[in-house]
Amino acid sequence: MDFDFSSEEKMVRDQVDRYLMNNCENGVFRSVLEGEGAYSEDVWRGLVEMGVPGTAISAEYGGVGAGYSTLCLVAEQLGAYLAPTPFSSSIYLAAEAIQLFGSEDQKQTWLPKLAAGEVIGTLAVTESTQESTEDNIQVSCSDGKLSGRKLIVPHAGIADLCVVVARDINAGVNLYLVDLGDAIGASPGSVSVTPIDTVDNTMNSCSVQFANTPCELLGAPGEGWHQLKVVYDRAAVLIAFEQIGGARKALDMAVDYAKGRFAFGRPIGSFQALKHMMADMYVALKLAESNCYYAAWALSTDSAELPLAAATARVSATQAYQLCARDNIQVHGGMGFTWEFDCHLYYRRSNYLTLMLGGLSTWEDKLIHALPSGKAA
Amino acid sequence: MDFNDTEQEATFRQQVKSWIGDNAPTYLREELELSGFGSTRTGSYDPLAEAKKWQKKKADAGWACIQWPKEYGGRGATPIESVIWNQEEGVYNKLSGTFIIGQGMCAPTMMSYASEAQLKRYMPTLASGQEVWCQLFSEPQAGSDLAGLRTKAEKEGDDWVINGQKIWTSGAQHSDYGILITRTDPEVPKHRGLTMFFLDMKSDGVDVRPIKQANGDSGFNEVYFENVRIPDAQRLGEVGEGWRVSLTTLMNERMAIGGGIATGFPEIQALVEELHVATGTAIDNPAVKSKLADWYAKSAGLRNTASRAISALSKGEIPGPENSIGKLVAGGMMQDIAKFSLDLQGLGGAIVDPEIARGSARIQAMLMRSPAVRIEGGTDQILRNILSERVLGLPDDMRADKGIGFNKIPSGS
Numbered sequence A: 001m002d003f004d005f006s007s008e009e010k011m012v013r014d015q016v017d018r019y020l021m022n023n024c025e026n027g028v029f030r031s032v033l034e035g036e037g038a039y040s041e042d043v044w045r046g047l048v049e050m051g052v053p054g055t056a057i058s059a060e061y062g063g064v065g066a067g068y069s070t071l072c073l074v075a076e077q078l079g080a081y082l083a084p085t086p087f088s089s090s091i092y093l094a095a096e097a098i099q100l101f102g103s104e105d106q107k108q109t110w111l112p113k114l115a116a117g118e119v120i121g122t123l124a125v126t127e128s129t130q131e132s133t134e135d136n137i138q139v140s141c142s143d144g145k146l147s148g149r150k151l152i153v154p155h156a157g158i159a160d161l162c163v164v165v166a167r168d169i170n171a172g173v174n175l176y177l178v179d180l181g182d183a184i185g186a187s188p189g190s191v192s193v194t195p196i197d198t199v200d201n202t203m204n205s206c207s208v209q210f211a212n213t214p215c216e217l218l219g220a221p222g223e224g225w226h227q228l229k230v231v232y233d234r235a236a237v238l239i240a241f242e243q244i245g246g247a248r249k250a251l252d253m254a255v256d257y258a259k260g261r262f263a264f265g266r267p268i269g270s271f272q273a274l275k276h277m278m279a280d281m282y283v284a285l286k287l288a289e290s291n292c293y294y295a296a297w298a299l300s301t302d303s304a305e306l307p308l309a310a311a312t313a314r315v316s317a318t319q320a321y322q323l324c325a326r327d328n329i330q331v332h333g334g335m336g337f338t339w340e341f342d343c344h345l346y347y348r349r350s351n352y353l354t355l356m357l358g359g360l361s362t363w364e365d366k367l368i369h370a371l372p373s374g375k376a377a
Numbered sequence B: 001m002d003f004n005d006t007e008q009e010a011t012f013r014q015q016v017k018s019w020i021g022d023n024a025p026t027y028l029r030e031e032l033e034l035s036g037f038g039s040t041r042t043g044s045y046d047p048l049a050e051a052k053k054w055q056k057k058k059a060d061a062g063w064a065c066i067q068w069p070k071e072y073g074g075r076g077a078t079p080i081e082s083v084i085w086n087q088e089e090g091v092y093n094k095l096s097g098t099f100i101i102g103q104g105m106c107a108p109t110m111m112s113y114a115s116e117a118q119l120k121r122y123m124p125t126l127a128s129g130q131e132v133w134c135q136l137f138s139e140p141q142a143g144s145d146l147a148g149l150r151t152k153a154e155k156e157g158d159d160w161v162i163n164g165q166k167i168w169t170s171g172a173q174h175s176d177y178g179i180l181i182t183r184t185d186p187e188v189p190k191h192r193g194l195t196m197f198f199l200d201m202k203s204d205g206v207d208v209r210p211i212k213q214a215n216g217d218s219g220f221n222e223v224y225f226e227n228v229r230i231p232d233a234q235r236l237g238e239v240g241e242g243w244r245v246s247l248t249t250l251m252n253e254r255m256a257i258g259g260g261i262a263t264g265f266p267e268i269q270a271l272v273e274e275l276h277v278a279t280g281t282a283i284d285n286p287a288v289k290s291k292l293a294d295w296y297a298k299s300a301g302l303r304n305t306a307s308r309a310i311s312a313l314s315k316g317e318i319p320g321p322e323n324s325i326g327k328l329v330a331g332g333m334m335q336d337i338a339k340f341s342l343d344l345q346g347l348g349g350a351i352v353d354p355e356i357a358r359g360s361a362r363i364q365a366m367l368m369r370s371p372a373v374r375i376e377g378g379t380d381q382i383l384r385n386i387l388s389e390r391v392l393g394l395p396d397d398m399r400a401d402k403g404i405g406f407n408k409i410p411s412g413s
């Protein structure tokens, strides 16, 4: 038994930490938020130059093959620095789906380019303001052509490649690969991508309309919904690490402010109401962090416990980030509600990440579903 | 990172399993499964006698306090081996309640401050459960503010003479020894005038009076001292250094290592899997699911946090104040779980008769015991103070007693 990351894993984390500290201060997030570009090309390029997107992609497909525990620690740093890059969509979702379910040919075609950052990928699921289910997927495929609209797809404005959840008229729900560049090149009207405002505009969310768009099947016919769940369980661990990374920064920001701001002749950090609020933030974070560690192990070893471990990490990381982001504003008082202070950056990102793979209640449901009966114990 | 046993750990686990398989008091198993939340059920057998019997059997075979050095009655085992032992001992661990304070708190304090001869005399009998120890810290005027204690110790020749009163002393009624914190100098600021001892609870002038608790049990006591004599050789640490000595005890109290801290999660899971509510089986109800998921995530979080602490410990790191989160999370959670579990049952949930109530009234016992978890060993508020000051580095409270001689501090009485 050893419940800690290895020193090699921590070394990669520290490298990414250093890089982001020097190149991804909150101003980078702000400029994307304020509409200067769809993402930070500089930060993305920097990460690519360090080989970071290929962390868990195997060497035979152009990656580093350093494994998922390392990728978890990378994710924690990306979350901490609110990195406005398409990392999550391209790596945790698109590359993951192709690694898991792609044909040899599809893997050869796409994984090296995703690892090298030459291609940005994403995953299109949501079609309405209802939580997606296997039954309410309406984007459809017939004769290798997709039609219909995905309401909100993160990073779709900058993506070259899109994994699409759609219904085959005969087989049920499938995953498909769409080469967006090719499709638009061949027929400009076949894909239209329209930016859409969200609580976190650094996520480059767009509506995507397909009109007889050529696509390829990804994985087994009729297995799309199940495959999506497998991808989500894995991505949930990585997003949970982003969440604890962000939660930690929000807590640090609250603590720093509370030490320096005075009211009634004393630092506000000496008021118990605030001290206890920050103690509770710390507790939520610590529980989430420990659940994330366990989930990192389950992910990196393909443990049968992954669905439960992932849902557990995801539920507690969501709770922790939402709590820390929310109460960081409270500690700051009026300053916390200004555009100028960074509190809202964490608040925005925390609430977007909460919803990204299905909201808290969806993951609570999955957790209970994965929980072995108490009678067995 | 690896959550599986190494080959060596697996061998050790097998060894533990087979010893427990051959030796555990299986006749108590069923009753012990229904124990917890302040009571140890042993059916028609006497709980204290059974506890001592199991402890002695373990000690004779080298399975008591396994992390302690061999010469003190232990096995010299590693922290991880200790976790494995706890996992495998399982339900029989509930018999050890009587010894937790002695073995978990008094012993580490003794090991830091007592003489080698004293340790050889007292530790093996503590490990084997032949002698029970208690912790005489809290007083009527000094709980959270422990350093405000008043029990006096005055030097007379080679002895110290003790006068005063302790309260909330768990297990004092069947204790043989105790560690006792006293005031030896009332003139200096409060933390500086304290001194620690250990004493024989059968000494002349010690009077133990059980207190009836809110849940009807009598686990804790008042202890009065009238001219009780303690030899100077039983002083732990220097005169005036008692506060520092007490921190050793309190640190160990809050470690709650092993992840074994009760949260009530298994109890509510068992309940909602079988209970019917208006919408069908309770566990299928969305409101129930949501709460259950939250509680599972918290209890898993505690378990995984404990695992990390053990890993750190086995690499030689010293566990810090962050371990205060265990009891803080578990206490409140247990209370919430109890209330929600009863809410699902309507007025029938109020029944405490174990023959009628579901799950032998364990949830009702949890309801009535949980307030104590939020108080004993540092209240929820004190633990939040510790986390915010010692982990997050936030400023201390404004204090009305700073730097003032103990006898000048306002006391409200």
Ligand SMILES: Cc1cc2nc3c(=O)[nH]c(=O)nc-3n(C[C@H](O)[C@H](O)[C@H](O)COP(=O)(O)OP(=O)(O)OC[C@H]3O[C@@H](n4cnc5c(N)ncnc54)[C@H](O)[C@@H]3O)c2cc1C
Binding pocket: A272, B101, B134, B135, B136, B137, B138, B140, B141, B142, B143, B144, B145, B167, B168, B169, B170, B171, B220, B372, B375, B376, B377, B378, B379, B380, B381, B382, B385, B397
């Ligand atoms: C079941 C049980 C077993 C126990 N066993 C033992 C034992 O074996 N040995 C022993 O020595 N003691 C024992 N105790 C005593 C226990 O440690 C004290 O009860 C506890 O420390 C609280 O002290 P108090 O009861 O004096 O409450 P107080 O300190 O008077 O607290 C009253 C309230 O004021 C709050 N408060 C106090 N100070 C602060 C502060 N600085 N900031 C914010 N809030 C504050 C508290 O949180 C609490 O809500 C036991 C208690 C219980 C309930």
